[in-house]
Amino acid sequence: MRGEIPDVVVGRLPRYLRALHALQAAGAEVVSSQDLGKRLQVTPAQIRKDLSYFGRFGKQGRGYNITYLLEDLTQILGLDRRWPVILVGVGRLGRAVLGYPGFTPEGFDVVGAFDADEALVGQQVSGVMVRHVSDMASFIQQHSVRIAIVAVPARAAQGMADRLVGYGIQAILNYAPVNLQVPPPVRVRTLDPVLALEALTFYLQTLERQREPAPSGGRG
Amino acid sequence: MRGEIPDVVVGRLPRYLRALHALQAAGAEVVSSQDLGKRLQVTPAQIRKDLSYFGRFGKQGRGYNITYLLEDLTQILGLDRRWPVILVGVGRLGRAVLGYPGFTPEGFDVVGAFDADEALVGQQVSGVMVRHVSDMASFIQQHSVRIAIVAVPARAAQGMADRLVGYGIQAILNYAPVNLQVPPPVRVRTLDPVLALEALTFYLQTLERQREPAPSGGRG
DNA sequence: GAGTGTGAATTTCTTCACAGCT
DNA sequence: AGCTGTGAAGAAATTCACACTC
Numbered sequence: 001m002r003g004e005i006p007d008v009v010v011g012r013l014p015r016y017l018r019a020l021h022a023l024q025a026a027g028a029e030v031v032s033s034q035d036l037g038k039r040l041q042v043t044p045a046q047i048r049k050d051l052s053y054f055g056r057f058g059k060q061g062r063g064y065n066i067t068y069l070l071e072d073l074t075q076i077l078g079l080d081r082r083w084p085v086i087l088v089g090v091g092r093l094g095r096a097v098l099g100y101p102g103f104t105p106e107g108f109d110v111v112g113a114f115d116a117d118e119a120l121v122g123q124q125v126s127g128v129m130v131r132h133v134s135d136m137a138s139f140i141q142q143h144s145v146r147i148a149i150v151a152v153p154a155r156a157a158q159g160m161a162d163r164l165v166g167y168g169i170q171a172i173l174n175y176a177p178v179n180l181q182v183p184p185p186v187r188v189r190t191l192d193p194v195l196a197l198e199a200l201t202f203y204l205q206t207l208e209r210q211r212e213p214a215p216s217g218g219r220g
Numbered sequence: 221m222r223g224e225i226p227d228v229v230v231g232r233l234p235r236y237l238r239a240l241h242a243l244q245a246a247g248a249e250v251v252s253s254q255d256l257g258k259r260l261q262v263t264p265a266q267i268r269k270d271l272s273y274f275g276r277f278g279k280q281g282r283g284y285n286i287t288y289l290l291e292d293l294t295q296i297l298g299l300d301r302r303w304p305v306i307l308v309g310v311g312r313l314g315r316a317v318l319g320y321p322g323f324t325p326e327g328f329d330v331v332g333a334f335d336a337d338e339a340l341v342g343q344q345v346s347g348v349m350v351r352h353v354s355d356m357a358s359f360i361q362q363h364s365v366r367i368a369i370v371a372v373p374a375r376a377a378q379g380m381a382d383r384l385v386g387y388g389i390q391a392i393l394n395y396a397p398v399n400l401q402v403p404p405p406v407r408v409r410t411l412d413p414v415l416a417l418e419a420l421t422f423y424l425q426t427l428e429r430q431r432e433p434a435p436s437g438g439r440g
Numbered sequence: 441g442a443g444t445g446t447g448a449a450t451t452t453c454t455t456c457a458c459a460g461c462t
Numbered sequence: 463a464g465c466t467g468t469g470a471a472g473a474a475a476t477t478c479a480c481a482c483t484c
Contacts, residue, residue: 064444
């Protein structure tokens with residue numbers, strides 16, 4: 001129980017955390033893996049197994065104390081403190097990121113924004129000062145920033161990732177539609193709406209095929 | 221070779237498509253699974269296996285003809301036509317979506333936007349007319365829309381998803397930080413920057429632990 | 441009775457390795 | 463010689479099922 005945690009498990013933990021917050025806000029005190037699973041469309045066994053990587057948080061016959069499990073999960077995910085984050089690229093997308101109110105309540109502070117366009121430098125956008133990219137290195141060091149959000153054009157993204165890694169950034173949230181290559185132990189998560197849509201259209205097309213006359217009817 | 225395609229495979233196909241486009245733009249005519257894998261950080265065997273679900277596209281000793289493979293993948297993903305899409309929720313996030321130039325070149329047309337706020341209704345945002353949500357049903361039907369982008373506040377997202385499904389929407393790209401529940405065969409993909417950041421902090425914290433004195437040193 | 445924690449069983453996904461084509 | 467396509471092997475993830483606890 002102190003081996004490597006599978007990536008799939010790590011990917012689910014934040015969802016558990018969020019569901020638990022919602023339950024807590026709704027006044028619940030205890031939740032079973034069954035209940036939690038229903039909310040998240042995850043099997044109860046999976047939830048129990050995932051949590052068992054980190055310890056024993058439940059009580060037989062009762063379920064999980066929401067407050068305690070929240071505390072534990074918060075610590076496991078490293079969210080028992082605030083994380084300074086920088087944004088790189090203050091275009092349309094970057095400005096939307098700066099305006100997004102969802103980061104602060106979850107412990108992420110966008111402490112600085114950077115762009116190569118001198119016209120933007122010096123402005124405040126949603127309360128965040130825009131600086132020139134040439135000032136990134138010192139800023140990252142001074143503020144001990146380990147997380148960067150990349151919202152630059154696709155063609156500039158890999159180069160920017162390389163720079164950021166060089167400056168000590170260890171985690172990148174990437175909005176650019178490119179597959180960023182970074183050396184370990186740096187981590188990247190990419191949010192790409194077009195890729196998501198393209199997977200969806202595959203399924204839509206599959207539906208159409210099913211509507212066509214099949215060789216042998218009936219349900220499988 | 222006509223069984224169900226695993227979701228993981230479907231999730232990778234759009235990435236192959238994008239890499240192929242990049243290669244084509246760079247003037248390449250042929251690519252091996254090795255080359256493609258290097259770009260995408262996927263093993264060559266995986267690429268070959270994934271493609272083999274759909275047919276035999278390569279030539280032994282040569283690799284894949286980029287133009288042909290692009291054609292095939294485009295058709296497999298249902299991207300050999302344009303897809304009308306509606307946006308629901310014209311707040312900060314929704315406006316960023318409307319302004320995003322990445323959808324159109326990939327075959328997705330945001331043909332309408334909807335909001336409950338009368339003050340927004342009637343305006344054009346990035347060239348798209350904002351309508352009242354009460355007009356969604358007829359609009360979806362008239363324009364044969366099957367895909368919706370949800371960018372409403374978290375508390376309104378599930379209700380909106382229910383409505384959309386009721387109106388015939390079959391695929392949802394969800395920007396709201398909630399786990400949407402939809403009946404089959406409807407599909408949802410959620411883009412959630414906070415969940416992504418929270419998975420990243422887990423790894424950052426893991427790095428710190430590694431820096432601390434370990435019981436037994438050396439490399440595994 | 442209800443529900444966890446977890447080895448074992450099962451399923452799914454990935455990689456290997458090689459026959460066969462160019 | 464180079465590289466695909468694919469059964470078989472292997473690894474990883476999920477689910478089962480039940481002893482155990484409250």
